[in-house]
Amino acid sequence: xxxxxxxxxxxxxxxxxxxxxxxxxxxxxxxxxxxxxxxxxxxxxxxxxxxxxxxxxxxxxxxxxxxxxxxxxxxxxxxxxxxxxxxxxxxxxxxxxxxxxxxxxxxxxxxxxxxxxxxxxxxxxxxxxxxxxxxxxxxxxxxxxxxxxxxxxxxxxxxxxxxxxxxxxxxxxxxxxxxxxxxxxxxxxxxxxxxxxxxxxxxxxxxxxxxxxxxxxxxxxxxxxxxxxxxxx
Amino acid sequence: xxxxxxxxxxxxxxxxxxxxxxxxxxxxxxxxxxxxxxxxxxxxxxxxxxxxxxxxxxxxxxxxxxxxxxxxxxxxxxxxxxxxxxxxxxxxxxxxxxxxxxxxxxxxxxxxxxxxxxxxxxxxxxxxxxxxxxxxxxxxxxxxxxxxxxxxxxxxxxxxxxxxxxxxxxxxxxxxxxxxxxxxxxxxxxxxxxxxxxxxxxxxxxxxxxxxxxxxxxxxxxxxxxxxxxxxxxxxxxxxxxxxxxxxxxxxxxxxxxxxxxxxxxxxxxxxxxxxxxxxxxxxxxxxxxxxxxxxxxxxxxxxxxxxxxxxxxxxxxxxxxxxxxxxxxxxxxxxxxxxxxxxxxxxxxxxxxxxxxxxxxxxxxxxxxxxxxxxxxxxxxxxxxxxxxxxxxxxxxxxxxxxxxxxxxxxxxxxxxxxxxxxxxxxxxxxxxxxxxxxxxxxxxxxxxxxxxxxxxxxxxxxxxxxxxxxxxxxxxxxxxxxxxxxxxxxxxxxxxxxxxxxxxxxxxxxxxxxxxxxxxxxxxxxxxxxxxxxxxxxxxxxxxxxxxxxxxxxxxxxxxxxxxxxxxxxxxxxxxxxxxxxxxxxxxxxxxxxxxxxxxxxxxxxxxxxxxxxxxxxxxxxxxxxxxxxxxxxxxxxxxxxxxxxxxxxxxxxxxxxxxxxxxxxxxxxxxxxxxxxxxxxxxxxxxxxxxxxxxxxxxxxxxxxxxxxxxxxxxxxxxxxxxxxxxxxxxxxxx
Numbered sequence: 001x002x003x004x005x006x007x008x009x010x011x012x013x014x015x016x017x018x019x020x021x022x023x024x025x026x027x028x029x030x031x032x033x034x035x036x037x038x039x040x041x042x043x044x045x046x047x048x049x050x051x052x053x054x055x056x057x058x059x060x061x062x063x064x065x066x067x068x069x070x071x072x073x074x075x076x077x078x079x080x081x082x083x084x085x086x087x088x089x090x091x092x093x094x095x096x097x098x099x100x101x102x103x104x105x106x107x108x109x110x111x112x113x114x115x116x117x118x119x120x121x122x123x124x125x126x127x128x129x130x131x132x133x134x135x136x137x138x139x140x141x142x143x144x145x146x147x148x149x150x151x152x153x154x155x156x157x158x159x160x161x162x163x164x165x166x167x168x169x170x171x172x173x174x175x176x177x178x179x180x181x182x183x184x185x186x187x188x189x190x191x192x193x194x195x196x197x198x199x200x201x202x203x204x205x206x207x208x209x210x211x212x213x214x215x216x217x218x219x220x221x222x223x224x225x226x227x228x229x230x231x232x233x
Numbered sequence: 234x235x236x237x238x239x240x241x242x243x244x245x246x247x248x249x250x251x252x253x254x255x256x257x258x259x260x261x262x263x264x265x266x267x268x269x270x271x272x273x274x275x276x277x278x279x280x281x282x283x284x285x286x287x288x289x290x291x292x293x294x295x296x297x298x299x300x301x302x303x304x305x306x307x308x309x310x311x312x313x314x315x316x317x318x319x320x321x322x323x324x325x326x327x328x329x330x331x332x333x334x335x336x337x338x339x340x341x342x343x344x345x346x347x348x349x350x351x352x353x354x355x356x357x358x359x360x361x362x363x364x365x366x367x368x369x370x371x372x373x374x375x376x377x378x379x380x381x382x383x384x385x386x387x388x389x390x391x392x393x394x395x396x397x398x399x400x401x402x403x404x405x406x407x408x409x410x411x412x413x414x415x416x417x418x419x420x421x422x423x424x425x426x427x428x429x430x431x432x433x434x435x436x437x438x439x440x441x442x443x444x445x446x447x448x449x450x451x452x453x454x455x456x457x458x459x460x461x462x463x464x465x466x467x468x469x470x471x472x473x474x475x476x477x478x479x480x481x482x483x484x485x486x487x488x489x490x491x492x493x494x495x496x497x498x499x500x501x502x503x504x505x506x507x508x509x510x511x512x513x514x515x516x517x518x519x520x521x522x523x524x525x526x527x528x529x530x531x532x533x534x535x536x537x538x539x540x541x542x543x544x545x546x547x548x549x550x551x552x553x554x555x556x557x558x559x560x561x562x563x564x565x566x567x568x569x570x571x572x573x574x575x576x577x578x579x580x581x582x583x584x585x586x587x588x589x590x591x592x593x594x595x596x597x598x599x600x601x602x603x604x605x606x607x608x609x610x611x612x613x614x615x616x617x618x619x620x621x622x623x624x625x626x627x628x629x630x631x632x633x634x635x636x637x638x639x640x641x642x643x644x645x646x647x648x649x650x651x652x653x654x655x656x657x658x659x660x661x662x663x664x665x666x667x668x669x670x671x672x673x674x675x676x677x678x679x680x681x682x683x684x685x686x687x688x689x690x691x692x693x694x695x696x697x698x699x700x701x702x703x704x705x706x707x708x709x710x711x712x713x714x715x716x717x718x719x720x721x722x723x724x725x726x727x728x729x730x731x732x733x734x735x736x737x738x739x740x741x742x743x744x745x746x747x748x749x750x751x752x753x754x755x756x757x758x759x760x761x762x763x764x765x766x767x768x769x770x771x772x773x774x775x776x777x778x779x780x781x782x783x784x785x786x787x788x789x790x791x792x793x794x795x796x797x798x799x800x801x802x803x804x805x806x807x808x809x810x811x812x813x814x815x816x817x818x819x820x821x822x823x824x825x826x827x828x829x830x831x832x833x834x835x836x837x838x839x840x841x842x843x844x845x846x847x848x849x850x851x852x853x854x855x856x857x858x859x860x861x862x863x864x865x866x867x868x869x870x871x872x873x874x875x876x877x878x879x880x881x882x883x884x885x886x887x888x889x890x891x892x893x894x895x896x897x898x899x900x901x902x903x904x905x906x907x908x909x910x911x912x913x914x915x916x917x918x919x920x921x922x923x924x925x926x927x928x929x930x931x932x933x934x935x936x937x938x939x940x941x942x943x944x945x946x947x948x949x950x951x952x953x954x955x956x957x958x959x960x961x962x963x964x965x966x967x968x969x970x971x
Contacts, residue, residue, distance in 0.1 A: 149953055189953045198964060216922035216965045219945045 042109035047099045058094040070115050077162050078118050081125045084137045091141050132197075138163050139193045150187035153179045160196065168200040178224050185220055192218045206232070242293035248286045249302060255279045255348065256306055260314070263340045279348045287351050296356035303349050304368050310341065311376035319381055325403070328388055331381060332409045338377075342369030370419060378417045382428045385410060389429065390436050393471070397440065408475035415477055422479060430480055434487055437468075441491035449496050453506035455519040461492040461526060489530050497533075501540040508540035509547075512584065520588035534594050541589075542598035545581050549606030552577065560612035567619035568626055570611065575648040578603065603655040617658045618891065621665035624649060624687065625673065632678040639682075646687045650694050657938040659695065660905075661898050667703055668748050668894060672887065674710050675740065675787055681707065695935065705746030713740045723771045737764040741772075741781075750784045755807075756832045757785070758814040785811075786837075794852065798875035803852070804882040808833065808841045813852065816870040823867040835864075842868065844885055850876070852883075902937060906947045909933055911956055914969040921966045922948075 050062040050069075058066065067074045086102030088094055094102075103109060106117045125134050138159055142151055151159075157176045165172045175196060179185075185192075195218040203211050211217070211225050255275075261268040271279075286295040315334045322330045346353070346365040353365050363371065389410060396402045411429065418424035441464070448457050468488055472481045493500075501508045511519050527533040556570040581599055589595040607616050614622075631642050653662060673679045684707050692700045717738055757765065765783065772781060788807035792814075793800050805813070811831055815822060822830075828838060839862045846853040846868060847860055854869045855862075909932045913925060920928075926944055933939050948967070951957045960966040 189949065191949055191952045191959070194959075214923060216945075216948075216959070216967070218949055219942060222942075222945070 043100055043103045044096070046103070046109065046111065047096055051096070056096065058099065060092040063092065063094070069111050070118065072118070075158075075162065077166075078122060080138055080141070080162065081121055081134065082118075083141060084125065084134050085121060088141070091144065135163060135197050136190065136194060139190055150189055151193075152187055153185065156188045156193070159193075164197065164200055168205075171200045171205050174206075174228060175224065178227055182223065182227070184223065188220070192220050195221050242289045243282065243286050244293070245286075245295055245298055248282055248295065248299075251282050252279070252302065252306075252348070256345070259341065259344055260310065263337050263344070276347075280350060283349050284351045287356065296352060299349065300352055300356060300362070303345065303352070303365060304372065306345065307342065307369055307372040308376060311338070311372055315373075315377050316380060319377070324388055325392065325406075327381075328385065328392075328406055328410055331385055331413065332406060334377070335373075335409070335413050338369075338373050342366060342373075345369070367419075370416070374417045374419065378413070378424075382414070382417075382424075386429050386432055390433055393433070394436070394440070396471070397467075404474045411475055411477065422477070425477060425479075430477075430483070433476075433480070434483055437484065437487050438491060441488050442495075445491050445496050449499050454500055454503045454508070454511065455506060455516065455522075457500060458519065458522050458526060462522060464488055464492060465526075485529075489526075489533070493526055494530060494533065497527075497536045501536055508537065509544040512541065512544050512581070513548075517584075517588050520584060524589050524592075528590075528592075534592065538594040538598045541584075541595060542602045545577075545599060545602035546605050548577060548581075549574070549602060550609075553606050553609050553611060556611045565612045565614050565619065567611075567614070567622050571619060571623040571652070574607070574652065575645070578648065578651065600655065603652075604657070607652065607655040608657050614891075615658060615661060616656050617662035618665045618894075620649065620652060620656065621662055621669055624666060625669040628673060628679065628683055629677070631683055632673075632680045642683055643686065646683075646690060649687070650690045653691070654694065657934075658898075659699070660901065660936045661895070663699060663703075664894050664898050664901075667706070668890075670703055670706060671748055674706060676789070679710075681711070699936075702746045705743055709741065709743055709746065716741060719775065720768060720771055723774075724767065727771075735760055735764055737768065739768050742784075744782070750786060752782055752784060753786065753834065753837070754832050755785045755811060756830060757807075757811060758817070760814075761807075761811075794874075796874050797872045799879075801874075801876060801878070802880040804880065806841075806885045808837060809845060809883060809885060812838075812841050812845065816853070816868075821867060821869045824862070824864050827868070838862075840885065840888075842866075844883060848883075850874070850881060850883060902939065903943070903947060905933060905936070906939055906944055907951065910944070910947060910951060914957055914967065918969050919960070919966060921963075923965075925967060 047058070050058045050066050052059045052062060063079070064074055067076070067079060070078075072078055082102060083094070085105050086094060086098040088098045088102075103114065106114065106121060108114045108117050124130060139151065142155055142159065143149075157179055160172050160175060199217070199221055206228070208225060208228070213222055213225070217225075258268060258271070258275075262270060283299060286293075286299060289295065315338065319327060319330045319334060342365075346369065349365055357364055389407060392402045392407060411425070414425040414429050415422065444460075444464070448460055452460065465485065465488055468484050469481065472478060472484065476484070504510075508520075508523070510516075511523070523537060524534070527537050552570065552573050556565055556567075559566060559569075585591065585595045585599055609616065611619065627642070627645060653659060656662060670684070673684075688700045688704050688707065692704075720739065769781065772779070785807045790805055790807055790810035792803045792805060792810055794803050794813070803813070811833075812827065815827060815830055824838070824842070827833075827842075828835070831838070833841070842853070842855075842862045845851075846855040847862070852871055852874055854871045856867050856869070906929065909929050910925065913928050913932070914920060925948070926941060929944055930939055930941075948957065952959065952967075955970055957967045958970050960968055
């Protein structure tokens with residue numbers, strides 16, 4: 001069969017429930033426009049502090065600087081959450097537009113305020129509907145090539161730890177063990193990625209008594225289930 | 234009594250006196266005592282008394298009292314005469330009494346009704362009261378039947394038991410007595426049923442229950458069945474002799490339940506004589522009996538069909554095991570095994586058609602049994618491969634040995650098609666068959682008729698798509714003959730003559746029909762190059778826009794080798810010929826030189842050199858003279874070679890590619906599954922996972938049994954390729970992405 005994308009208008013992100021984070025903002029009026037432009041100025045100034053002068057975007061180095069300003073580790077999930085808020089498209093980079101969107105949504109314009117806003121952001125992201133979206137975004141964010149659809153298992157292990165580690169420690173540990181040991185899957189698709197989250201949310205662990213092999217769980221989870229069962233025996 | 238009008242009305246007292254006298258006379262007559270019969274005048278006179286008494290003017294109109302009198306007469310007779318006589322007797326004598334008095338009573342009622350007939354005409358009709366006959370019957374029922382029926386029933390049942398145990402009894406008597414029960418129901422079967430039949434059936438139940446218990450212990454299955462059949466026959470006779478026909482179905486069901494249904498498992502599984510043993514030992518009569526007996530019972534055949542299936546499965550499994558055990562060094566004797574399976578099929582199909590009357594239940598059992606063991610692997614070979622190899626050998630032998638008559642070949646072909654039906658991996662069979670067909674068509678003789686015949690039958694059974702490629706291959710061979718004639722014409726006409734004087738035949742294969750073959754960049758000897766070129770020229774004239782791909786690995790050559798002793802004709806493959814011809818110009822060549830000159834792969838060259846220098850016929854001398862080819866060897870033409878034959882065929886052993894066939898089929902299956910999934914989702918739009926999987930399996934079942942895990946993986950792949958998506962609300966349901 002010919003690859004589907006050849007006959008369809010190519011979408012960069014082909015997910016049906018693509019990233020949709022609400023972007024609210026104040027309705028511009030004469031006074032608020034002035035205020036808004038003042039805010040934008042502050043935001044832009046902040047942006048320039050971290051952006052690379054020649055490229056005009058915040059690059060990985062800039063992000064690292066940002067992280068130390070925020071006193072947050074470089075690999076912390078909150079940076080990813082921030083990226084999600086910004087609807088950042090490229091891993092490791094923030095454009096000016098994205099920066100503006102993000103900070104506006106958080107209603108902050110200084111580093112101090114941004115730092116204070118992080119717990120609020122985290123709470124917001126962890127709301128079930130937002131989290132689903134954020135979770136899918138996390139996968140997409142890591143795709144580097146244009147038509148790439150898979151992530152290697154190494155990256156997935158790191159992502160799992162970051163995104164689900166705090167809530168589902170046990171499951172994540174076992175999943176990572178499995179992913180490292182198994183040889184059948186070298187890459188993971190979005191559907192499988194989503195399956196992991198569903199698994200953690202729906203299946204009681206570690207007994208997994210409500211797991212059903214006859215349902216439409218991705219095969220990798222069937223294999224994981226059988227592997228773990230054998231281990232437990 | 235004269236007919237003249239009486240002036241005086243008859244009083245009740247007088248009238249009754251006259252009637253009593255008549256009754257006394259009547260009873261004497263019907264009881265068989267010496268008494269002159271009624272004269273016609275007496276008869277009429279009796280009637281007239283009643284008549285007159287009825288039409289008399291009040292207060293002497295006596296219809297009412299007469300009606301009462303009638304009833305009283307009969308009641309008295311029943312109570313005082315009939316009943317005591319019966320009660321005096323016992324057993325069979327009592328039955329006879331009952332029967333006798335029943336007849337007498339009938340006559341009594343009849344005659345008395347005649348006397349009192351006038352009442353029937355007017356008094357009874359006008360008042361809507363029971364008729365004379367009804368009064369009579371009711372009287373008997375209430376005053377005789379009700380009192381004696383229990384004992385009568387006991388006696389009857391005891392007699393029936395006697396008859397069952399083999400003794401003679403008076404059947405006519407029983408018939409009369411039981412008829413009595415029926416009649417005393419007065420319009421319905423209640424009395425018969427409640428006062429007799431129920432008890433009879435209970436007694437029958439325990440009787441046959443006991444018999445079943447003892448027979449099942451002592452008798453073999455055939456003996457038991459004969460007894461059961463006999464019992465049923467006897468009971469049916471019993472009904473026709475004296476039981477009411479209504480009893481038959483209940484009786485038969487009763488006997489069947491006790492003798493056949495409740496013991497079915499024990500009976501059928503009896504060691505050494507049960508269903509299994511009968512099948513093994515060809516006991517068709519017993520099996521037919523078994524079918525007859527159980528067919529008559531609703532759902533009775535099921536345990537028999539199960540026993541049949543288990544037996545056939547066991548037989549099949551043991552054949553498989555035998556073959557597995559006999560397979561030495563991983564090579565299975567599929568000729569023997571397939572023949573045995575065919576024979577097994579014929580044997581048990583015969584049972585189905587003969588003993589089991591072609592019943593669908595048994596066809597199904599046979600199919601299920603064969604499907605179980607026909608899909609087992611033997612020493613690593615799948616049944617699909619074994620069947621394909623079987624066909625290959627069959628046709629090769631048939632082409633070489635024309636003495637085999639066609640009808641046996643045809644019937645074997647029919648058997649093969651039947652067996653294929655039981656094999657789930659039909660596509661695997663097709664692929665193996667195709668590979669072997671290619672070899673048959675290209676190397677050696679084949680019978681066009683046989684090849685076409687099996688393809689036609691396969692097409693009929695499994696559809697055109699199954700056989701289209703293979704048919705194409707056979708057609709190619711046919712067309713090839715015409716093409717060759719055309720080519721030879723061309724050579725003649727083009728005045729080129731035979732290129733370098735070599736007879737050259739080309740077979741053009743249509744890509745797609747034939748298995749895919751590797752091409753190689755073999756450097757042919759010059760003489761052969763010319764042949765190729767001349768054919769190319771001819772073909773380009775004949776056709777447009779067709780590309781020829783030369784597959785030298787499939788060709789063969791006849792060479793004349795001039796050995797010192799005598800020239801010998803060698804029939805070899807093109808590769809082998811190329812290697813040998815290399816020695817036309819040089820005495821000695823090293824392995825490396827041969828590789829450079831011929832441009833063969835190492836694998837191929839090693840094989841070829843081995844066949845020419847280390848095998849049975851050593852046309853080339855190898856230095857060093859070891860058993861294997863190494864890259865440092867060198868070779869020389871062995872002029873000293875000779876053999877008593879003038880013609881030697883040197884086969885190049887084919888590369889066994891079972892693994893490749895399996896891989897190719899797996900790949901095709903993945904495409905087939907994808908196509909099926911997309912087809913289903915396109916039409917259904919939304920479908921839950923389990924349904925999608927089962928529909929997919931259903932669609933593909935004609936060709937193979939898809940692995941569920943593979944289907945799941947294909948679904949996931951289709952999701953990644955944006956053909957399907959999971960429903961956001963319910964991740965177990967899929968939606969088609971338009």
